[in-house]
Amino acid sequence: MTDFEQQLTDHLRERAAAATPRFDLEAVEQGIGAYALVDLGERRRRRPVIVAMVGVAAAVALFVAIALVRATPDEDDSTPVTEPDVEQGPVTNGSIVTGDGHGWPEGPAPARPDEPEDHEWNAFDQDTGSFLYVSGSGTRVWVIGRDRQEADFPCAAPVICGWTTFGPGPDEVTAPTDGPDGPQSVQVMALDGTVRDTLDISAAVADDAFGQPQELSDLAWSPDGSRLAVGTEPEFGCSPRGAECEAEVWIFDRDGGEPQRVHAESTPAEQVDGQYWDTPMLTGLAWSPDGRRLGLLVGSTYSNDHPRLLALHLPPGEPTVAETLHVFDARDWRSEGTLIPADNDLHYAFAWSPDGSRLAVTSEGGVAEIAAEDGDVLTRHHGFPGQAGVHGPLAWLPER
Amino acid sequence: MVVEGVHSSEEQLDGAAFGDFYRLELDGQVRRAVLLLGSNDIASDVVHDAFIEVYRRWDTLGEPGPYLHVAVLNGCRGVHRQRSRQLRLLPRLTDRDPPSSVGEHLDDLLAELPFNQRAAVVLRFYAGLTTDEIARELGCAPGSVGPWINRALAKLRKALR
Numbered sequence: 001m002t003d004f005e006q007q008l009t010d011h012l013r014e015r016a017a018a019a020t021p022r023f024d025l026e027a028v029e030q031g032i033g034a035y036a037l038v039d040l041g042e043r044r045r046r047r048p049v050i051v052a053m054v055g056v057a058a059a060v061a062l063f064v065a066i067a068l069v070r071a072t073p074d075e076d077d078s079t080p081v082t083e084p085d086v087e088q089g090p091v092t093n094g095s096i097v098t099g100d101g102h103g104w105p106e107g108p109a110p111a112r113p114d115e116p117e118d119h120e121w122n123a124f125d126q127d128t129g130s131f132l133y134v135s136g137s138g139t140r141v142w143v144i145g146r147d148r149q150e151a152d153f154p155c156a157a158p159v160i161c162g163w164t165t166f167g168p169g170p171d172e173v174t175a176p177t178d179g180p181d182g183p184q185s186v187q188v189m190a191l192d193g194t195v196r197d198t199l200d201i202s203a204a205v206a207d208d209a210f211g212q213p214q215e216l217s218d219l220a221w222s223p224d225g226s227r228l229a230v231g232t233e234p235e236f237g238c239s240p241r242g243a244e245c246e247a248e249v250w251i252f253d254r255d256g257g258e259p260q261r262v263h264a265e266s267t268p269a270e271q272v273d274g275q276y277w278d279t280p281m282l283t284g285l286a287w288s289p290d291g292r293r294l295g296l297l298v299g300s301t302y303s304n305d306h307p308r309l310l311a312l313h314l315p316p317g318e319p320t321v322a323e324t325l326h327v328f329d330a331r332d333w334r335s336e337g338t339l340i341p342a343d344n345d346l347h348y349a350f351a352w353s354p355d356g357s358r359l360a361v362t363s364e365g366g367v368a369e370i371a372a373e374d375g376d377v378l379t380r381h382h383g384f385p386g387q388a389g390v391h392g393p394l395a396w397l398p399e400r
Numbered sequence: 401m402v403v404e405g406v407h408s409s410e411e412q413l414d415g416a417a418f419g420d421f422y423r424l425e426l427d428g429q430v431r432r433a434v435l436l437l438g439s440n441d442i443a444s445d446v447v448h449d450a451f452i453e454v455y456r457r458w459d460t461l462g463e464p465g466p467y468l469h470v471a472v473l474n475g476c477r478g479v480h481r482q483r484s485r486q487l488r489l490l491p492r493l494t495d496r497d498p499p500s501s502v503g504e505h506l507d508d509l510l511a512e513l514p515f516n517q518r519a520a521v522v523l524r525f526y527a528g529l530t531t532d533e534i535a536r537e538l539g540c541a542p543g544s545v546g547p548w549i550n551r552a553l554a555k556l557r558k559a560l561r
Contacts, residue, residue: 034445099543120546162550
């Protein structure tokens with residue numbers, strides 16, 4: 001454990017020790033919920049009528065809650081895509097696997113490092129079918145191919161090993177390097193950790209159009225290794241008060257050239273209390289197999305009810321076209337039958353099919369295939385018995 | 401490292417009444433919820449409602465402990481979503497002095513983290529859970545946990561420089 005982690009642990013323990021739990025076993029056993037606990041002392045003095053009072057309080061609370069919900073203006077006009085009637089069917093284009101080791105069709109889970117140390121699946125290379133894992137401590141990287149382990153090398157600061165990804169070459173991986181002002185460059189490494197190249201990405205993490213500093217949120221090499229997509233988010237949210245800010249996507253050529261900002265997800269058209277702006281979030285960069293489109297997930301910090309899966313069309317020499325392929329509905333994340341992600345943070349996963357015609361997206365009840373052309377829900381693949389849900393990351397392996 | 405009261409042993413509950421379970425779990429659950437929500441009152445409400453869910457299913461729950469853990473986490477997640485705007489705006493809406501200590505600064509920074517990042521940090525560094533245990537409690541893939549923690553730590557470190 002580092003000094004900072006120890007400091008954090010001590011801080012959390014100190015704060016936890018200061019908590020003052022409210023002992024109210026009687027109310028629990030009477031089924032009196034927290035919202036009905038107001039004036040509970042008064043109700044207890046009138047114990048003979050407590051049942052009636054609780055009933056009235058519950059009814060009033062329900063009425064007020066419904067009225068409030070109805071009175072709250074819709075914060076996002078985007079309509080969530082819900083296609084509960086779509087039938088499930090087999091995966092016809094390779095196989096889809098999830099980070100928790102399941103897959104459609106069912107089969108052996110992808111190989112993992114044969115090590116006792118915690119490790120996380122960080123990236124997937126669709127061309128080779130290889131998975132990249134990083135140790136939980138962020139000090140070791142493994143590349144596991146379909147048939148054998150291809151790499152195992154140590155990783156150390158200033159490289160941010162936890163963000164290591166495949167590319168640009170078939171025998172290379174890339175990771176950002178940290179610095180006093182956050183990551184300003186990425187290192188291209190061979191599969192033994194040797195540094196082959198350094199690419200300056202400072203243009204992407206400079207201040208945005210509103211003067212807000214940006215920080216790296218994701219990176220992904222195009223399938224041919226010629227372009228690096230870099231995602232950024234506002235480093236400290238939209239501050240100071242009332243400021244606008246944006247999350248951005250930049251493209252850097254491997255061979256140099258002027259970096260291009262190809263997309264900006266500006267603050268949603270929503271002001272909080274008339275003067276405070278929401279903060280956009282952006283993650284999950286993934287190129288289509290033909291390298292012509294870039295998939296990404298966008299959302300916002302305060303009102304993240306409808307995170308969206310976007311596809312950026314990047315025709316050479318022409319303006320970028322951003323297309324919303326799917327709108328998640330996180331407002332009622334427990335509902336059945338809709339395309340609802342299992343988490344309500346911005347951690348929704350998707351994966352391109354090997355031919356680029358479809359995308360797999362996570363949903364609470366499993367995984368759905370949507371059309372890359374227009375986002376139509378085509379097929380569902382249900383989860384597995386005993387699993388609360390199916391969760392990302394996702395990879396779509398080509399047929400062998 | 402396991403923090404007392406956060407993960408109770410099922411053996412301790414064998415044959416015990418709900419009241420014993422409540423007394424055994426209450427403190428740990430509220431402490432953890434406070435770390436996830438930053439408010440003692442809201443945390444107490446969430447834990448209270450989670451206990452009601454457990455009480456209603458007491459006769460059918462084989463392992464009430466894990467059920468309670470998840471119910472509290474889900475309650476915190478729901479509150480975070482519903483109230484994140486107010487919770488996160490509070491420091492901006494009030495003309496308060498800047499944090500006077502590293503601890504206060506850390507509190508502010510933790511409150512700014514997305515829920516899963518904050519929960520992963522609390523479960524790792526307070527509750528001492530492994531990656532797989534955190535993934536089970538948060539209902540996510542083990543592969544998600546490390547990046548959440550790394551990203552949260554990077555953000556905290558950088559802001560505290």
